[in-house]
Amino acid sequence: MNMVRRITNLGIAAILVGLLGLSGAHAQSADEADSLPAVRITHGPVVESVTETTAIIAWSTNVNSGTTLRYGTSPNYLDQRAGMPWGGFTHRVYLKNLQPGTKYFFQAESAKAQGTGTSAIADVMSFDTRPRGNNTAP
Secondary structure, three states, X not given: OHHHHHHHHHHHHHHXXXXXXXXXXXXXXXXXHHHOOOOOEEEEXXXXXXXXXXXXXXXXXXXXXXXXXXXXXXXXXOOEEEEEEEEXXXXXXXXXXXXXXXXXXXXXXXXXXXXXXXXXXXXXXXXXXXOOOOOOOO
């Protein structure tokens, strides 16, 4: 009886290993990579918050991908970059050391989508930092 139970358990384990692909890693073929969806921005980018010297920009993508935000004070010259060292589906970038009362332009990019190597780039958008507050007591 124990021998039959052991053989049955081994058979079930072998089936599970085969079904789950646990029998060993395999490299992704070019055909498999081609069948994955290209990265696209599914929500945003949105300006979540702005202060005199900071801003938070966020967006979402359909697949894991990188997080880069190019920004600057001219829509044609986005000379600064910010990002996160990891990717994901939700992307959030914290900008700091901005100038008060200044219009900034930005462009979100999610590149190197997992398994596809594709990129998604949003249109150029803008926000205004808040003007410097009046620190004079009444």
